[in-house]
Amino acid sequence: MQVMKIEDEIKQPTFRDAYQKAYINLLYTAGWLEQRQAAAFKPFGVTLPQFNILRILRGQHPKPATVNLLIERMLDKTSNASRIVDKLESKALVTRKVCPSNRRAVDIRITDAGLELLSQMDVAMAQNPTGLQHLSEEEAAQLSVLLDKIRG
Amino acid sequence: MQVMKIEDEIKQPTFRDAYQKAYINLLYTAGWLEQRQAAAFKPFGVTLPQFNILRILRGQHPKPATVNLLIERMLDKTSNASRIVDKLESKALVTRKVCPSNRRAVDIRITDAGLELLSQMDVAMAQNPTGLQHLSEEEAAQLSVLLDKIRG
C-alpha cells in the first residue's frame, strides 16, 4: 500500500502550524514503526517489550540481570518488567532465581532457547527494513538532533 | 530535571549507527511526549485516547459522529473506539443513541459537560508546552519532512 502524507492518514486537511503538524506526525510515525515491528515479531511468538527484555538479557549473558536493571535499560521505564518476565518465563526463554547475595532481588537469565530465538529474529530483522533506510545517514543524524532538542 | 541525551536515558553508551540511534530516539521521544501529555490530562480525569475522541466529537458538534468516523480520524486505527466511548459515556461526557436512519450505526455526541471539560483543558494545554517549542518553525517543518520520508 502506498504510504500517505500525514494529512491524509488522519483525514485532517490542515494543521494549525508546523509545530502541531510535527507533533502529530511524530506520534503517528512512532506508532507506525511499532506496529510494523510488532508484526515482524508475531511469527516468533514474542511481543516488542518481551523482545527488548530478551535483548537486554543477552547483553548481560552469562551474567544475570535483576528486574531493576531491566527497568533501567528499558525504553519505557514505567512498564511492568515483572510481568513481562512472567511471560518469558512461561515460554522457557528466561529463568528466574532468588539472588543468593540479596534475597530481595531476583536473578534473571536468558536460556539457550531464548538465545536461539533471538538469533533467528536477528536474521529476520536484518531482512525487514525499519523505514529508516529511506533516510540518508545525514538525515538520520539530523533527526536525532531534532528529537534531542524536543526533549531538551 | 535536566533532560538527558538518548544514550544516557537508556544507559546504552553507543549505537550501531545513526539509523539505529534515530530509530530508538524516535520511539523514545514519542513515548516521552505521550507520557507528558497523559500527566497533563490526569487532573481532568481523561486519558489521551479519550481526549482525542472528545476533540473529534467537538469538531463535529452539533452533528453526531459514528464509531466509524471516530476510527477514521484517530491516530491509532486499531484501537477500540467502542470501549473508549464506553468510558466517556459513563462519565457523561458523550451520549450514544442508535442512528435513526441506519440502525446499525450509533450517533455519538459530545455533551455540554464534555464541551466544558475540553475548554478547561484547552487553557491548561496552552500553558503546558509540548516540547516542540524548543524547535524553530523551520526545524519543525524539517522534522515533518523526515518523518514523512520514513513512512514513504
Add this chain to the structure above:
DNA sequence: GGACATTAAATGTATGTACATATATTTGCA
C-alpha cells in the same frame, strides 16, 4: 538488639491495544 525506613519485586486495578469473533442491520441480487 529492635523499631523504622528503604529497597526489590510482585500484585491489584483501571485503561488501552491488537486481533478475532459475534450480533444485528442493511444491501444486493438470484
Add this chain to the structure above:
DNA sequence: TGCAAATATATGTACATACATTTAATGTCC
C-alpha cells in the same frame, strides 16, 4: 421474496501500560 454478503458496532481474550499497594528482605540509627 429470500438468502448471502457487506456493514456497523460490540464483545472476548491476551498482552501491555500506568500507578497504587503489598510483601519480604535488608539497612540504619538509637
